[in-house]
Amino acid sequence: MPYTARHKEQSRQRILHAAARLFCSHGFDRVTLTEIMKKANMTHGAFYAHFSGKSSLYEAAMEFASSNGFWARNQKQTETKETHLKALVTRYLSWSKNDKEHPSPLEFLVTDxxxxxxxxxxxxxxxxxxxVDRLSGILLKRGVTQPKEVAEETVISLVGTVTIARSFNAVRQSDFIKRAQERIINTLNSHSK
Structure with missing residues (x-):
């Protein structure tokens, strides 16, 4: 008996969820299809029913991670414009404590x-x-001139902060992230009207 469309979509989602977590944690080269399918608790045959290869899975998994990560969820929240940017920056920089379930691809995939x-x-x-586009839209609503440029600088600062902080011990990491968070939020606020 053939699988239903619902069952096929659930299988695809399980693969995407497992692949996103592994790719975001280890990068493209360090993850095997065997590891992904084991984490999804599925067979290789199921993989090939949905994806043509590792690169196509990577693309779909990163889209999945981006659309299910905290930036997407925060975009739906109804925070005031005064606290929204602070919440986004704080959430991004709290990767070590929170939300390993839905990491942002940019947090970990610098090598990719x-x-x-x-x-x-x-x-x-x-x-x-x-x-950058999501952050630029928020900045535009706040009256920031050149929102795309400010958004690019902010995303680069966030990714760089997380990348460098990962190499520090816990005490230094915490202090480094706290100082970076304050600096990034102050910079964003200085651009707002």
Whole structure:
């Protein structure tokens, strides 16, 4: 008996969820299809029913992570414009304590930004552009002039902060993130009207 469309979609979602978590934690090269399917508790045959290869799964998994990550969820929240930016920055920089279930692809995939596979680089760039566009929209509503440029600078600061902080011990990491958070929020507030 053939599987229903609902069952097929649930299987695809399980694969995407497992792949997003692994790719966001370890990057493209360090994750195998075997690991992904084991985490999804599925067979390789199920993988090939949904994806043509690892690169196509990577693309879909990063889109999944971007659309289900905290930036997407925060976009739906009804915070005031005064607290919204602070919440976004704080949430992004709290990666070590919260939400390992839905990490942002840009938090962990710095090595994938310069990957030899063009498709992997394009996916990373797409995630970056999406994050910049979301933040730019928020900044535009706050009356920031040149919101895209400010959004790009902010995203670069966030990704850089997390990348560097991951190499520190817990005490230094916490202090580094706290100072970076204050600096980024102050910079954003200085651009707002």
């Amino acid at each position: 930004a310069a990957h030899k596979d063009e498709k992997v680089r394009q996916v990373y760039q797409s995630c970056f552009d999406s994050l």
